[in-house]
Amino acid sequence: MMARIDTEQFLKDLNDLRRIGAYRTGVHRPTYSPQDMESRRWLVEKLTACGLEASIDGIGNVYGRHKGPGPHLLVGSHIESQNQAGWLDGALGVVAGVALARAGLPVDVCAFADEEGHFEGGFLGSRSIIGELSEEEMDRSRSRNDGQPLREALAAAGLAGKPRMQLEPGRHKGFFEMHIEQGTNLESQGLRVGVVTGIVAIWQWLIRFEGQQDHAGGTTMAERKDAGLSAVRLLAAIDQEFPRVCGERSTWTTGRIALExxxxxxxxxxxxxxxQFRDVAVPVLERMEQTLRRLVQESNRREKCPATLTQKSRATPAICDPAMMAALEAAAQDLAPGAWTRMPSGAGHDAQYIAKRMPAAMLFTPSIGGISHHWAEDTKEEDLALCCEVLGSAAERFLSA
Amino acid sequence: MMARIDTEQFLKDLNDLRRIGAYRTGVHRPTYSPQDMESRRWLVEKLTACGLEASIDGIGNVYGRHKGPGPHLLVGSHIESQNQAGWLDGALGVVAGVALARAGLPVDVCAFADEEGHFEGGFLGSRSIIGELSEEEMDRSRSRNDGQPLREALAAAGLAGKPRMQLEPGRHKGFFEMHIEQGTNLESQGLRVGVVTGIVAIWQWLIRFEGQQDHAGGTTMAERKDAGLSAVRLLAAIDQEFPRVCGERSTWTTGRIALExxxxxxxxxxxxxxxQFRDVAVPVLERMEQTLRRLVQESNRREKCPATLTQKSRATPAICDPAMMAALEAAAQDLAPGAWTRMPSGAGHDAQYIAKRMPAAMLFTPSIGGISHHWAEDTKEEDLALCCEVLGSAAERFLSA
Known part of the structure; x- marks a missing residue:
C-alpha cells in the first residue's frame, strides 16, 4: 500500500506559511519574533488538523505527536528564517512532515527552534530536545541581532517557564529531514533530488596577528611590523597548500579580515x-588542521608579527544512516529515475544533532541559482512536489524494511 | 651677529601648550574643538607678546606678522593634533616659529588649520592660504570623526564669515617647517637632526573586487566567486612584485581589507x-602605478571576481629648496657635527603646499621609538632644543645668503 501525498495541499501549505512575515518574495521570521511565533501557532493548527497532538515547548519547539501505534518516524526541520531570507529553507522540511502526517503515515513532526542561530549557540531546539542545552547556556545566550538576552526573548514570546520536551527513547525508528540544497550541484547537473550522505563538520578558527601600529609614511618597509601583510601571506599560503590535502568536497573559507x-x-x-573548513570525514578535517597549524608555525618562523591560532568550534560530522539512505535512493529512482544523486551537506542542519539519538537521513531539493539565506531563494514547484513524494515513499519503505 | 634662541623659554612654551587638551602624556585637540580653539588663542597671545601682529582667519589659520622690514621668512606648522595623540607633532614647528620671532628674526609665524585631516580634504589651512581651497569644497566637507559639516564646526568655533587670509606674493624668501620625524631613522643611527630632501607624494587607491555572496557550506571551491580570496591573491602579488620596482625609500601599505x-x-x-604607496620621485611613483595596474589586469585575466582600481589621490611630491637645505646642513654641522643626515619625509606636511608658492625646507627631530599619532609620542628635550637652535641658525644663514 502506498500512502498518497497530497502535493497540491503541500504546496498550498507552503504558500500559506510564506505569507507570515512576508518580505519581498521571501520571509523575515527571526526566532521568537511575533512573525516567528505566529508561524509556530499556524503549525500547531495544521498538525492538529492532521490528527496529531501538537504543542509548543519552553524553547519554542513545535511538536506534533502521532496518536496511533508505531513504529514511528520523526520528520521535520526548522520554521524560523534568517533575516530577510528565503521562504523554503527549513520551512520546507516542516511542511513536508505535515504532508506525510496528512497522508496517514505514522510520523511525529517537529519544528526545532533557532536552527538559524539568531541566538548565541544556535540549534537551540534540536540541542534542547536531545538534552544538550543547559539552563546555564540559556542564561548566557543573547541575540546576535540586537543583544537581547534569550530569557527575555522567551518571556516576550510567552514561553518563559514552559517545560522543554525531550525525545522519547526508543519511540522513533529514524529521523528524516528534507531541505533545500543551498548550492548548485543538483541544478548544474540537471538533477532533481539529492540523497545526503552526511553533514559536514565545521571547524572554525580565529587567527590573530600582532604587529606594531605605525605611521605609513615614517616607517620604512624593513622596519615595519605589518600585521595585515603577515595575514595576507598566511592566507596566500593556505590558498596554495589546502588543495594538496583536502578531500573531494572539502571547503575552506575566510569570512572576515579585520585590520586594526x-x-x-x-x-x-x-x-x-x-x-573555517568543512568536511564529512574526520581524517580529512584532521589533515586540514595539521596543514593549518604547520602554516601558522612557518609564518611564526618567517614573519615579524606573531600569529596565534584559536579553535572556535570543532564539531563532529554526522553520517547518514545507510538503511534510510537506501530507502531514499529506491524512492528517488522509482519517482525520478536517473535524476538524483548522492551528495554531502555542506551546511549544518538539525539532523546532525538528532543523529546523536537515532538513525537520521536527509533529502535535498534543488536551489534555483544556488541562492540561499536571501529573499530571492526559490525552488521549482514540481521539484518541491517530487521531493515530498520521494520523502513519503522513502518513509514507507524504511518503515516496512 | 647670531640671534640667540631662548631654548628654555621654547621648552616652557611647548609644555604650556601641552596642558591645553592634555590626554595622558599627549594631547587631544581635534581641529575646531574647544581645546583646539583655546590653543589658537594661546598662540595669538604668544605671538603678540613677541611683537608680531597676530590674528585668526576664517579657516582657523593663526598668523603672526612681523612688523619690521624684510626680507622675511615664513615659519610654522599646525597646532591641532590627531585624536588622543602626541604633544609635539605640528605644535613643535609652530612653537619653534615663536622662538625665532622672540629671538628677533624677521619671521612671520603661521599655524595652518587641520593639517591632520579631521575634516574631509585635509590640509585646509595651508591649501586655503595658497588659494587652493574653494568655498564649494568647504560647503561639502564633513568631519571624519562624527560627520559634522565643516561650516557648522567653523560657526561653533566662532569663525563663520571671517575672511580667509592669502599669502602676500613676494613677501617671503622661504618657508621653514620643523617637525618630529615620525619614524626611527634618526634614532636607530644615533642622529639628532634630519635635513629633509623632499616630501613624498601619497598615491591612494581603492581596489574593489566583485564576487558572489554564497553559503560557505553549499558552494564547492570550484563554483565559488570568493571576492576575499581574489583580494588576498592580488595583495600577495603586490608583496612579491613591488620590491622589484620600488625606490630605495618607497613605502606601500594596505590599511584596510573589508570583506562583505x-x-x-x-x-x-x-x-x-x-x-597606497609613497615616494619623493615621480618616476618611481609611476613605476609603482604601472606595476599595480599590470597586477590588477593579470588578476582580471585569472580570477573569477573582477577587480576595479580607482585612484583616490595623486599628489605631487615636494622637493626641498637646495639653498635652504644648504643653510640647514651648515647649521646642523656647526651645532651637531656628524650627528645629522639628509632624509625624505615619508609623511605629508603643510610644507608641500607652501612649496607651491615659495622655496620651502624642513627639519626633523628624532621620535623616541618612532612613535607618532599616539599619546606616547615624545622627543628628548635636548634634541628639541638643539633642533630649534639649528633652525634659528639656518634661518639667519639663508636670510644673509
Missing part, C-alpha cells in the same frame, strides 16, 4: 582572520 | 582594499 585600526595611512597593528 | 558581509560562514560577495 583600518585607516589608509596607518600600518595595521593587529589583524584578525575568521577562517 | 564579513561573517564566518558566508563567502565574501565583495572586497574593498585601501592601498
Amino acid at each position: 585600526p583600518g585607516a589608509p595611512s596607518i600600518i595595521p597593528g593587529s589583524a584578525e582572520v575568521l577562517f | 558581509p564579513g561573517a564566518p560562514s558566508i563567502i565574501p560577495g565583495s572586497a574593498e582594499v585601501l592601498f
Whole structure:
C-alpha cells in the first residue's frame, strides 16, 4: 500500500506559511519574533488538523505527536528564517512532515527552534530536545541581532517557564529531514533530488596577528611590523597548500579580515582572520588542521608579527544512516529515475544533532541559482512536489524494511 | 651677529601648550574643538607678546606678522593634533616659529588649520592660504570623526564669515617647517637632526573586487566567486612584485581589507582594499602605478571576481629648496657635527603646499621609538632644543645668503 501525498495541499501549505512575515518574495521570521511565533501557532493548527497532538515547548519547539501505534518516524526541520531570507529553507522540511502526517503515515513532526542561530549557540531546539542545552547556556545566550538576552526573548514570546520536551527513547525508528540544497550541484547537473550522505563538520578558527601600529609614511618597509601583510601571506599560503590535502568536497573559507585600526595611512597593528573548513570525514578535517597549524608555525618562523591560532568550534560530522539512505535512493529512482544523486551537506542542519539519538537521513531539493539565506531563494514547484513524494515513499519503505 | 634662541623659554612654551587638551602624556585637540580653539588663542597671545601682529582667519589659520622690514621668512606648522595623540607633532614647528620671532628674526609665524585631516580634504589651512581651497569644497566637507559639516564646526568655533587670509606674493624668501620625524631613522643611527630632501607624494587607491555572496557550506571551491580570496591573491602579488620596482625609500601599505558581509560562514560577495604607496620621485611613483595596474589586469585575466582600481589621490611630491637645505646642513654641522643626515619625509606636511608658492625646507627631530599619532609620542628635550637652535641658525644663514 502506498500512502498518497497530497502535493497540491503541500504546496498550498507552503504558500500559506510564506505569507507570515512576508518580505519581498521571501520571509523575515527571526526566532521568537511575533512573525516567528505566529508561524509556530499556524503549525500547531495544521498538525492538529492532521490528527496529531501538537504543542509548543519552553524553547519554542513545535511538536506534533502521532496518536496511533508505531513504529514511528520523526520528520521535520526548522520554521524560523534568517533575516530577510528565503521562504523554503527549513520551512520546507516542516511542511513536508505535515504532508506525510496528512497522508496517514505514522510520523511525529517537529519544528526545532533557532536552527538559524539568531541566538548565541544556535540549534537551540534540536540541542534542547536531545538534552544538550543547559539552563546555564540559556542564561548566557543573547541575540546576535540586537543583544537581547534569550530569557527575555522567551518571556516576550510567552514561553518563559514552559517545560522543554525531550525525545522519547526508543519511540522513533529514524529521523528524516528534507531541505533545500543551498548550492548548485543538483541544478548544474540537471538533477532533481539529492540523497545526503552526511553533514559536514565545521571547524572554525580565529587567527590573530600582532604587529606594531605605525605611521605609513615614517616607517620604512624593513622596519615595519605589518600585521595585515603577515595575514595576507598566511592566507596566500593556505590558498596554495589546502588543495594538496583536502578531500573531494572539502571547503575552506575566510569570512572576515579585520585590520586594526583600518585607516589608509596607518600600518595595521593587529589583524584578525575568521577562517573555517568543512568536511564529512574526520581524517580529512584532521589533515586540514595539521596543514593549518604547520602554516601558522612557518609564518611564526618567517614573519615579524606573531600569529596565534584559536579553535572556535570543532564539531563532529554526522553520517547518514545507510538503511534510510537506501530507502531514499529506491524512492528517488522509482519517482525520478536517473535524476538524483548522492551528495554531502555542506551546511549544518538539525539532523546532525538528532543523529546523536537515532538513525537520521536527509533529502535535498534543488536551489534555483544556488541562492540561499536571501529573499530571492526559490525552488521549482514540481521539484518541491517530487521531493515530498520521494520523502513519503522513502518513509514507507524504511518503515516496512 | 647670531640671534640667540631662548631654548628654555621654547621648552616652557611647548609644555604650556601641552596642558591645553592634555590626554595622558599627549594631547587631544581635534581641529575646531574647544581645546583646539583655546590653543589658537594661546598662540595669538604668544605671538603678540613677541611683537608680531597676530590674528585668526576664517579657516582657523593663526598668523603672526612681523612688523619690521624684510626680507622675511615664513615659519610654522599646525597646532591641532590627531585624536588622543602626541604633544609635539605640528605644535613643535609652530612653537619653534615663536622662538625665532622672540629671538628677533624677521619671521612671520603661521599655524595652518587641520593639517591632520579631521575634516574631509585635509590640509585646509595651508591649501586655503595658497588659494587652493574653494568655498564649494568647504560647503561639502564633513568631519571624519562624527560627520559634522565643516561650516557648522567653523560657526561653533566662532569663525563663520571671517575672511580667509592669502599669502602676500613676494613677501617671503622661504618657508621653514620643523617637525618630529615620525619614524626611527634618526634614532636607530644615533642622529639628532634630519635635513629633509623632499616630501613624498601619497598615491591612494581603492581596489574593489566583485564576487558572489554564497553559503560557505553549499558552494564547492570550484563554483565559488570568493571576492576575499581574489583580494588576498592580488595583495600577495603586490608583496612579491613591488620590491622589484620600488625606490630605495618607497613605502606601500594596505590599511584596510573589508570583506562583505564579513561573517564566518558566508563567502565574501565583495572586497574593498585601501592601498597606497609613497615616494619623493615621480618616476618611481609611476613605476609603482604601472606595476599595480599590470597586477590588477593579470588578476582580471585569472580570477573569477573582477577587480576595479580607482585612484583616490595623486599628489605631487615636494622637493626641498637646495639653498635652504644648504643653510640647514651648515647649521646642523656647526651645532651637531656628524650627528645629522639628509632624509625624505615619508609623511605629508603643510610644507608641500607652501612649496607651491615659495622655496620651502624642513627639519626633523628624532621620535623616541618612532612613535607618532599616539599619546606616547615624545622627543628628548635636548634634541628639541638643539633642533630649534639649528633652525634659528639656518634661518639667519639663508636670510644673509
